[in-house]
Amino acid sequence: MFRAALVVCSALLLAGCTVTVGATPSLSQETVEQGISDTVLRMVGHRPEAVDCPDPLAAQPGNTARCVLTDGGKRYGVTATVTAVANGGADYRIQVDDQPLENPWFG
Numbered sequence: 875m876f877r878a879a880l881v882v883c884s885a886l887l888l889a890g891c892t893v894t895v896g897a898t899p900s901l902s903q904e905t906v907e908q909g910i911s912d913t914v915l916r917m918v919g920h921r922p923e924a925v926d927c928p929d930p931l932a933a934q935p936g937n938t939a940r941c942v943l944t945d946g947g948k949r950y951g952v953t954a955t956v957t958a959v960a961n962g963g964a965d966y967r968i969q970v971d972d973q974p975l976e977n978p979w980f981g
Contacts, residue, residue, distance in 0.1 A: 899933045899964075900931060901933055901964060901966075903927040903929060903931075903939075906927045906930075906931050906954050907925040907927050910922075910927075910943060922943045922944060922945040923945055924944040925941060925943050925944075926944075927939055928941075931966070932956075934956060935956050935959060936955070937955070938954065941953075941954060942975070948974040948975075949975045950970050950971050953968065954968050
């Protein structure tokens with residue numbers, strides 16, 4: 875159902891993120907989690923049971939965050955990769971693993 879979908883999401887850096895003077899702007903983990911959930915809704919017609927990202931995603935092209943999506947009682951790894959940053963926003967794509975995670979405690 876979530877087979878390796880490459881999808882481009884947009885998230886505003888000025889909403890739901892942490893921006894500190896002198897530091898790299900980042901997308902909060904909540905912003906990335908919501909973006910993944912919204913993308914899955916658009917792709918398959920329903921939201922996953924949960925999306926968990928351990929850390930914010932630094933808004934620089936090429937940076938990645940590894941998250942876990944739970945749906946139908948199965949957990950899938952998800953990689954979010956920043957593709958562009960411009961005009962106060964960041965674009966990123968997500969890729970969902972082909973297979974569910976083997977061990978529910980260690981992804």
